Amino acid sequence: xxxxxxxxxxxxxxxxxxxxxxxxxxxxxxxxxxxxxxxxxxxxxxxxxxxxxxxxxxxxxxxxxxxxxxxxxxxxxxxxxxxxxxxxxxxxxxxxxxxxxxxxxxxxxxxxxxxxx
Amino acid sequence: xxxxxxxxxxxxxxxxxxxxxxxxxxxxxxxxxxxxxxxxxxxxxxxxxxxxxxxxxxxxxxxxxxxxxxxxxxxxxxxxxxxxxxxxxxxxxxxxxxxxxxxxxxxxxxxxxxxxxxxxxxxxxxxxxxxxxxxxxxxxxxxxxxxxxxxxxxxxxxxxxxxxxxxxxxxxxxxxxxxxxxxxxxxxxxxxxxxxxxxxxxxxxxxxxxxxxxxxxxxxxxxxxxxxxxxxxxxxxxxxxxxxxxxxxxxxxx
Numbered sequence: 001x002x003x004x005x006x007x008x009x010x011x012x013x014x015x016x017x018x019x020x021x022x023x024x025x026x027x028x029x030x031x032x033x034x035x036x037x038x039x040x041x042x043x044x045x046x047x048x049x050x051x052x053x054x055x056x057x058x059x060x061x062x063x064x065x066x067x068x069x070x071x072x073x074x075x076x077x078x079x080x081x082x083x084x085x086x087x088x089x090x091x092x093x094x095x096x097x098x099x100x101x102x103x104x105x106x107x108x109x110x111x112x113x114x115x116x117x
Numbered sequence: 118x119x120x121x122x123x124x125x126x127x128x129x130x131x132x133x134x135x136x137x138x139x140x141x142x143x144x145x146x147x148x149x150x151x152x153x154x155x156x157x158x159x160x161x162x163x164x165x166x167x168x169x170x171x172x173x174x175x176x177x178x179x180x181x182x183x184x185x186x187x188x189x190x191x192x193x194x195x196x197x198x199x200x201x202x203x204x205x206x207x208x209x210x211x212x213x214x215x216x217x218x219x220x221x222x223x224x225x226x227x228x229x230x231x232x233x234x235x236x237x238x239x240x241x242x243x244x245x246x247x248x249x250x251x252x253x254x255x256x257x258x259x260x261x262x263x264x265x266x267x268x269x270x271x272x273x274x275x276x277x278x279x280x281x282x283x284x285x286x287x288x289x290x291x292x293x294x295x296x297x298x299x300x301x302x303x304x305x306x307x308x309x310x311x312x313x314x315x316x317x318x319x320x321x322x323x324x325x326x327x328x329x330x331x332x333x334x335x336x337x338x339x340x341x342x343x344x345x346x347x348x349x350x351x352x353x354x355x356x357x358x359x360x361x362x363x364x365x366x367x368x369x370x371x
Contacts, residue, residue: 043297044310048322055297055310064297091176 002081027079145187159197210257227269235337252280272365274348286327290346
């Protein structure tokens with residue numbers, strides 16, 4: 001999702017993009033309806049109230065600030081996804097790969113060529 | 118590490134609040150000088166099992182040994198130390214019993230256990246504990262508990278995990294507060310924040326959470342943050358449950 005610039009419309013709604021930004025573990029760039037942009041971390045969204053809003057800290061860490069959904073045109077996923085590659089599954093796969101490489105090096109077996117078919 | 122941890126702990130202890138400071142203990146040994154032993158302060162060390170199991174659970178080799186060093190150092194300086202352990206589907210009852218022995222031999226004051234959070238739509242399904250599997254694991258692990266094992270939690274919660282009680286969640290039982298505010302509805306589900314505790318309690322649709330609500334995110338959850346509160350409420354809500362707790366506490370038989 002890092003680097004993604006959503007296209008709001010059919011089938012992706014702004015509400016869905018805001019939900020994705022809320023789950024994203026990194027900074028985003030909030031594009032306001034007037035065209036101005038804010039870089040920050042979206043940590044909350046509330047769509048159960050009469051005027052749905054998001055809350056965010058800006059990139060300096062100031063906040064929290066609130067912004068109504070009606071003031072938002074889009075949200076771009078511009079910051080580094082700090083959760084990417086950090087799952088338990090990714091770690092186990094990495095460790096298994098390192099183990100097999102160590103074993104291969106110890107046995108003197110050459111590293112397989114990924115381009116070799 | 119949180120930069121304000123020292124004044125935060127000192128302020129809470131000065132108010133005579135009991136603090137369980139959860140840590141993976143990687144930096145504990147070198148940061149102990151920042152803290153003062155107190156009956157109000159307990160280090161709760163995250164330990165998910167024996168060396169191999171723990172290092173795998175936290176995705177980093179060597180963490181178990183660092184944590185053990187931290188525990189020894191803290192105990193040596195007179196701090197209170199407990200452990201907290203999250204169990205997933207690959208947990209072995211036999212190895213967990215060895216783990217309990219090892220932690221008690223180290224000298225920790227008590228151990229806290231919980232199954233990991235299970236969610237029907239979570240991607241890593243194979244490692245989540247489902248209810249029946251949780252009952253089986255905890256029944257085998259806690260059968261004939263050794264007298265030396267000390268669990269720092271409600272006996273009725275442990276019996277719930279063994280399948281001897283049927284509880285629902287009390288999602289507000291262990292509220293989570295962080296820099297974003299009061300997390301709703303609970304420690305595990307992050308569905309937004311309230312700016313005050315009163316707002317959390319009054320505006321969260323609690324009826325939408327807990328197993329009996331039908332919420333699929335709650336369906337298989339048996340985690341201590343919601344169910345231990347229910348067990349404690351049950352303990353002090355009926356004479357029978359209070360008596361059961363007393364018997365378990367006195368006999369050590371779960």
